Amino acid sequence: AWEVPNELDATYSNAQDDDDGDGSVNLDEYICDTRPRDDGDWFRIRRIRCTNTCTVGFAGSTQRVYTLYGSTNVGSGAWQVVNGCEDWWGLGTNTVLIDTNAVLRTFYRVSVSFPP
Numbered sequence: 541a542w543e544v545p546n547e548l549d550a551t552y553s554n555a556q557d558d559d560d561g562d563g564s565v566n567l568d569e570y571i572c573d574t575r576p577r578d579d580g581d582w583f584r585i586r587r588i589r590c591t592n593t594c595t596v597g598f599a600g601s602t603q604r605v606y607t608l609y610g611s612t613n614v615g616s617g618a619w620q621v622v623n624g625c626e627d628w629w630g631l632g633t634n635t636v637l638i639d640t641n642a643v644l645r646t647f648y649r650v651s652v653s654f655p656p
Contacts, residue, residue, distance in 0.1 A: 572652045583652060604629075
């Protein structure tokens with residue numbers, strides 16, 4: 541089980557615990573393939589660079605797939621998959637997804653999932 545190598549107690553449900561106090565509960569750490577005992581290891585977008593395209597960078601796991609979503613109005617809740625950025629395998633510390641059709645003032649988020 542995932543709990544044992546990550547020094548968690550596998551005898552009770554600790555999915556909603558945040559053992560390292562980084563703001564990510566253990567279930568999210570499992571899904572994101574981050575370390576639940578390392579407060580510096582939590583999933584987040586690390587950089588966004590925009591010129592003619594927007595490059596969204598993060599530390600991705602080679603054991604997970606990622607999808608980039610974009611929205612021009614975060615209040616509307618209308619997030620769309622960025623064209624060509626669905627179900628990309630993580631490449632490790634320098635995973636990058638590129639929005640080739642970026643428009644001014646686009647907000648981004650990345651979802652993490654298990655491979656199909």
